[in-house]
Amino acid sequence: MCTWVPQWQAINFDQKFNEEHSTSPCEFFEIATNLGASTLSLNAIFPSNLYSIDELAHYFYLIDQMANGHGLICDLEPIPMWGIKTIEEAWKIIQMSGSKYGGLVFDSVHFIRSHSSLNMLDVVPAERIHSVQISDGLLQLGDNVSLEEDCFFRKWPGDGEFPLIEMLQYLQNKGALTELCAEVFSFENKGKSLEQIAYLSYYSIEKLLRKAKIDKNELNNSITLKKF
Known part of the structure; x- marks a missing residue:
């Protein structure tokens, strides 16, 4: 959901992006309820x-209260090209919002591009990291490549330079690896079939877990390795 603050529109994408x-919030809650969702990003x-x-904490409190009334939990996904980096x-x-259940979405590309470090997560309780989204890429942006452009040229897990194994091992040891999926926005996927995308989404993560020596059968009971 993007419309949780009064002035929510992006200025680094075109009007069509904002329209889409x-x-x-009311429409979003209805859709989420019909889908049987439990969290929203x-x-x-x-x-x-x-x-x-302070203003963002206030707006998060308001939308979090509304979401809780619909049986939903709100998560924030920090994205370095926008307002929460x-x-x-x-x-x-x-x-600061005082939310009892609100949590975070951990996204590997945003984590790298925001120059974050794993010790930033030390203060976050494991149960507040609700979703882990994995993609790969080059550690350093190319010359004249913007964050906006890079966001749509992600690589499949294992095909780039990100320290994904270290990330997953940290999250597993913390007890925060409970929902895991590949999220690979890339123009390179344009010619692939739905079946190919589904295959890559599942097996790239499975292969990464093996390399990290993480047995998905021994992870937290609540883990969901998303398979489409």
Whole structure:
């Protein structure tokens, strides 16, 4: 959901992008309820510094209360090209809001591009890391490559330079590896069939777990290795 603050629109994408992300909270709650969802991800697609951290904590509190009334839990996904850039900032907002259940979405590409470190997660309780999204890429952006461009040229897990094994081992040792999936936005996938995408989504993660010496059968009982 993007419409959880009054001025929610992105300025680094075109109007069509904003139109496609304009689903209102009430519409979002109805869709989530019909799908049987238990959590929702809040994206801060507005420009950085538009709101103070106190204001963001207030808006998170309001949407979190609304979501809880529909049996839903709100998560923040920090994304460095927008208004909430780092895990550290997102967790501070959740804490300041007083939310009892709100948590984080951990996304590997946003984690790397925000220059975050795993020790930033030390202060976050394991049960507040609700979802882990994995993709791969080059550690350093190429010359004149923007965050916006890089976001749509992700690589499948294992095909890049990200320290994904270290990330997964940290999350497993913390007890936070409970929902895991590949999220690979890339124009390179354009010619692939749905079956190919489904195969890559599942088996790239399975292969990564093997390399990390993580037995998916021994993970937390609540783990969901998403298979489409």
